[in-house]
């Protein structure tokens with residue numbers, strides 16, 4: 457049985473995790489990060505923020521590649537209505553991890569897919585609940601000093617396990633890492649095959 461190779465995709469993201477995941481899925485990935493500044497968004501609702509950011513990043517790049525499928529995403533962490541993006545420095549990273557310590561929060565990744573040839577686009581999101589075990593202050597500081605999680609929403613990477621933070625998740629693991637694979641695949645297929 458031959459497996460058809462999926463067509464090329466433009467990834468409007470600087471995230472190495474998203475690139476690796478799409479390559480692992482078998483896509484021929486061309487990376488073209490968007491210049492969109494998330495800080496310019498005034499939205500405070502986590503889902504609406506992530507969807508607006510994903511859409512803006514993808515739209516920006518899709519204009520440059522009218523013959524291609526462009527995909528973009530945005531990941532945020534939310535706890536009790538609080539929106540946690542990327543920490544600006546070590547102190548904020550420690551503060552964020554203290555908020556999440558021993559509790560269950562939600563990771564939201566919004567996804568946009570653009571198919572300019574068929575004048576189709578999709579934006580949606582996936583949510584995963586993540587529970588942190590009870591960490592000591594020393595573990596939090598050690599985690600931040602080893603992993604410098606300034607490039608990650610909520611100041612942690614579930615995949616950075618030299619100090620394991622997470623005791624359980626409910627939902628898609630890949631969504632937490634920044635790219636919900638099944639969600640993407642379903643909508644990518646829809647948007648590329650639609651007449």
Ligand SMILES: Cc1cn([C@H]2C[C@H](O)[C@@H](COP(=O)(O)OP(=O)(O)OP(=O)(O)O)O2)c(=O)[nH]c1=O
Pocket residue numbers: 468469470471472473489490513529530531532533542563607608609610612613614615632633634
């Ligand atoms: C919660 C969590 C986030 N992350 C990452 C995924 C995203 O890359 C990052 C959130 O930042 P994003 O703004 O979603 O993405 P990015 O800045 O890395 O890339 P771009 O804006 O160009 O698309 O946090 C993990 O890798 N593991 C985790 O457990």
